[in-house]
Amino acid sequence: xxxxxxxxxxxxxxxxxxxxxxxxxxxxxxxxxxxxxxxxxxxxxxxxxxxxxxxxxxxxxxxxxxxxxxxxxxxxxxxxxxxxxxxxxxxxxxxxxxxxxxxx
Amino acid sequence: xxxxxxxxxxxxxxxxxxxxxxxxxxxxxxxxxxxxxxxxxxxxxxxxxxxxxxxxxxxxxxxxxxxxxxxxxxxxxxxxxxxxxxxxxxxxxxxxxxxxxxxxxxxxxxxxxxxxxxxxxxxxxxxxxxxxxxxxxxxxxxxxxxxxxxxxxxxxxxxxxxxxxxxxxxxxxxxxxxxxxxxxxxxxxxxxxxxxxxxxxxxxxxxxxxxxxxxxxxxxxxxxxxxxxxxxxxxxxxxxxxxxxxxxxxxxxxxxxxxxxxxxxxxxxxxxxxxxxxxxxxxxxxxxxxxxxxxxxxxxxxxxxxxxxxxxxxxxxxxx
Numbered sequence: 001x002x003x004x005x006x007x008x009x010x011x012x013x014x015x016x017x018x019x020x021x022x023x024x025x026x027x028x029x030x031x032x033x034x035x036x037x038x039x040x041x042x043x044x045x046x047x048x049x050x051x052x053x054x055x056x057x058x059x060x061x062x063x064x065x066x067x068x069x070x071x072x073x074x075x076x077x078x079x080x081x082x083x084x085x086x087x088x089x090x091x092x093x094x095x096x097x098x099x100x101x102x103x104x
Numbered sequence: 105x106x107x108x109x110x111x112x113x114x115x116x117x118x119x120x121x122x123x124x125x126x127x128x129x130x131x132x133x134x135x136x137x138x139x140x141x142x143x144x145x146x147x148x149x150x151x152x153x154x155x156x157x158x159x160x161x162x163x164x165x166x167x168x169x170x171x172x173x174x175x176x177x178x179x180x181x182x183x184x185x186x187x188x189x190x191x192x193x194x195x196x197x198x199x200x201x202x203x204x205x206x207x208x209x210x211x212x213x214x215x216x217x218x219x220x221x222x223x224x225x226x227x228x229x230x231x232x233x234x235x236x237x238x239x240x241x242x243x244x245x246x247x248x249x250x251x252x253x254x255x256x257x258x259x260x261x262x263x264x265x266x267x268x269x270x271x272x273x274x275x276x277x278x279x280x281x282x283x284x285x286x287x288x289x290x291x292x293x294x295x296x297x298x299x300x301x302x303x304x305x306x307x308x309x310x311x312x313x314x315x316x317x318x319x320x321x322x323x324x325x326x327x328x329x330x331x332x333x334x335x336x337x338x339x340x341x342x343x344x345x346x347x348x349x350x351x352x353x354x355x356x357x358x359x360x361x362x363x364x365x366x367x368x369x370x371x372x373x374x375x376x377x378x379x380x381x382x383x384x385x386x387x388x389x390x391x392x393x394x395x396x397x398x399x400x401x402x403x404x405x406x407x408x409x410x411x412x413x414x415x416x417x418x419x420x421x422x423x424x
Binding site: 028032051053085 | 120121145149150155157158180182
């Protein structure tokens, strides 16, 4: 019954810092998710933690997160996601919207 | 336009709990307390394999309305229907306690400034009441919130702001009734037992929850305004709710007390008169009551836009 917790690690080629200490975006509605992206000294790496009631999609999460990380090249950040059955498209959108909160 | 200015023009109904909280207070003044980065999640939901949220569905914080510190509690309906659990409830109680301590400090140190600078509490409701997953803790939270509202009586105005999609139902319907002032938009709703639950328990002949027009003329802002269950009806924008909050913050406490619908002998007498009136009219629809109150053409009021409705509607006013 417990929630699934997934952990991923990324090593961006040209890591850049998040310009603010932390950003939060999204609401854990049905088919939706929230994310916190925050600065953390990880020697240039980035880590992502996903908490979700869904099982069996570890590989899909990794692909979606990897594409986002390749694009934004954030380093020394911790990404924390609370998910409630969001589809990959929604996940991608919310991650980009979180960055727009600070950069847009 | 700054982010805050953009928020002002937004529909209150369509905004998130956090946007509402930020937009209700003066520009740049909102500080969130126990925000998402503190990660106070529900301890019960993971045990049940249910998704969690970092703020447990309640945004709490403090800002300013001019010289008045504004303590804001804003519920998020998209997370488990805004249902109140242990953590979210504790955040509500903590915010109300903060209002009390600010008031007491002001009263002790600067009594002459109390009227000009006293705090105000704004609770934006979007909830069906107790979160059933953590029922006992949720119920206890409701009782504690009610207790705190009573502690603030005659000291700090506690304002219900009801402009959300879900509205305010269940135990939180009682909590809203216990506040000093209720502000609504016509698109939001207040009630105790929600429409779906009434239909489930009593049958469709009693209440058809799929009939949106019926639901809104029984629980919606226009009906609550006519019946005197809500004090102010405002258009659906964050700016409109904010303007009303500013006006309420400026009122003396005696005037705030007069806005209460329950909680005094005179208020009880008014309620008893209303019960007697309802018994006499024996309405089969909200429209029957509207008519008895002096609205000749209730259907016209239902169809009317905000401005026309406010110009035409006759109502029972909470203040005697």
